[in-house]
Amino acid sequence: MKKYLLAVQFDESTPESDEDLQAQMARTSRVTDEMRSAGSWVFVGGLLPSHATTVVRPGDGTTTMTDGPFAETKEQLGGFWVIQCDDLDQALAWADKCALACGSPIEVRPFQDAQWK
Structure with missing residues (x-):
């Protein structure tokens, strides 16, 4: 089996109401339960908004730390699933369900095999 990252690309410029967020969490929980059963x-993990991030940058043998996201973009990583599937087609089928549950784009990225040995 191969492992895949399903990354939720969240648009922070359009905050959701508490009611919408609760409905989204219920939908994503159902997808997660379906993944477990299969x-x-x-x-799986949800992330705080990008303003809570700290970026550690290397340079000249030292590092600097700055507040905020690595890139200034409208969409930020909002959460993710790590799944295992037989192939990319199966991972894309899960991503389809996740995108519908979240109402957000899902980036599908395979892990390098060597990291799981």
Whole structure:
């Protein structure tokens, strides 16, 4: 089985109401439960907004730390699933369900095999 990252691309410029957020969480929980039942689920996590981030940058043998996201964009990483599937087609089928549940784009990225040995 191969492992994939399903990254939720969240638009922070359009905040959701508490009611909308609760409905989204209920939908994504159902997808996560379905993944667990199918044996595809590995890990899931939601992230705080990008203003809570700290970026650590290397340079000249030292690092600097700055507040805020790495890139100034409208869409930020809002959460993710790590799943295991037989192939990319199966991962894309899960991403389809996740996108509908979240109402946000999902980036699908395979992990390098060597990281799971």
